[in-house]
Amino acid sequence: MILRLRRACAVLVLILTAAAPSAAQAPLDDPDLDVNLAQPDFTLVALPTTLRVPRHKSAFRVTHRFTRPLGDGSFGDLAGDLFGLDSGAQIGMEYRYGIMRGTQVGIHRTSDRTIEFFSQHELKAQSSSFPFTIDALATVDGTNNFRDSYSPGLGAVISRTIGEHAAFYVQPVWVNNTNRLPSEVVDDNDTVLIGIGTRLRIRPTVYLAIEGAPRVAGYDPGSAQIGVGLEKRSGGHTFQLTFTNGFGTTIGQLARGARNRADWHFGFSISRKFY
Amino acid sequence: MKRICLCAAWALMVLTNAGCDEKLSTITGPTPELTPTFSSIQRTIFNVTDSSGRLACVQCHTDQGRTPSGGLVMLEGRAYDALVGRASTGKPGATRVIPGDPDNSYLVRKLEGASDIAGQRMPRGNGPFLTEGQMLVIRRWVSQGAPNN
DSSP states (O other), rough: OHHHHHHHHHHHHHHHHHTTSSSSOOOTTTTGGGGSSSSSSSSSSSSBBBOOOOOOOEEEEEEEEEETTTTTTTTHHHHHTGGTTTTTTTEEEEEEEEEETEEEEEEEETTTTTEEEEEEEEOOOOOOOOOOOOEEEEEEEEEEHEEEEEEEEEEEEEEEEETTEEEEEEEEEEEEEOOOOOGGSOOOOEEEEEEEEEEEEEEETTEEEEOOOEEEEEEOBBOOEEEEEEEEETTEEEEEEEEEEEEEHHHHHHOOOBBBOOEEEEEEEEEEEOO | OOOHHHHHHHHHHHHHHTTTTOOOOSSSSTTTTOOSSSHHHHIIIIIIOOOOOOOGGGGGGSSSSSGGEEEEOOOOTTHHHHHBTOBBBBSSSSSSTTTTTTOOHHHHHHHHTTTOSOOOOOOOOTTOOOOHHHHHHHHHHHHHTTOOO
16 A cells, blocks of 8 residues: 555656746647636536646645435424534545647545545537537545555546537546445446536526436446536636435545435635635 | 655555554454454354354254254365355255355354344354354355355
8 A cells, every 4th residue: 555655656756847848838728727617617516627727836725525414303403403514524635737739637535534636638629610628637545644445547538618608528438446345245336427517607607516426337336416507707717516315525435426316505606716 | 855754754644544444353342353354253152152142053063962953064175165155954045155245145244143034143042142243244145245265
């Protein structure tokens, strides 16, 4: 495990240094600096989008998923608990950086001590001659502060934007070692999920994001995580209220799914672009 | 060129971690050598008292110098035939090991202390009993068809 950790860190350093800045800043005319009205943020609710981080720019996101199910107790109880805000939460913090045009790397840590490193690279952009944007996605998450149970993932993020009003996503991802038990005693140790989602611009700066991450093969405990987000964009900030049936915010967590379909949780995410 | 290097490094990051798995010994506790094969179960569970103090099955399930408990002999070379597909003498209608069906295999139910067993949970004497991880391995061997491997 320690050897794997060292190798992963060494390769991450390699990635981070592979495109060492030849110019200190992105050019001012870089179109990636402009607001993309159809996909204003780097994630839907938990799934990634194909929004590019401008070269040598970065973004930060914090996620809160309150652990009290919205259906737990009477409405009075729930209101008294401010819809779960007074109970515990799974909190995530994320930082991503554009190491070159169309390529971003990042780190996401959740309060169950899972750390995910991820990398996304645009293979083909949507244009008048090509209807989709296709990104390659690589992730690896490890529990216990990246000391145990590593789950690498490999997949694609395919998007289609409709003008400035909507974006649609399909994301086939294979995740290894999703089952925390040794492979000798289980049937499946990998998961193939297909993330599907959309973001609809319902007001000039207000969006509705809907996503699901059904598992189509391999280890699939519980049920697929589903999320709905209502969000407001304000300059470089995006504030999103979320309703999800699970707490997963990394690809590995999404592969392991939500506990069940019935328990829905309130939450929020705040992201900030540093450009 | 830079882009190709980056893609290669990116793919390498995944490949270095692909094939990750937990070690079986992390769940088998006092019997780190235990694997879901009959020979391993015989060697590490039936034959020996482990470091937790859990008693070896062959202490009682032997016909050497005594009458075997429950009429079951778990000595090496004889245990497989006595277990797999054989009716329990303690509970009418129960089969000791049903290949592919750990939930209804009486051996598993006795070791886990299910509510419907006749007599005591095994190993007798109020424990220590087999750990959850050890039971997962035994269950796996049964669910794989209980081969004589």
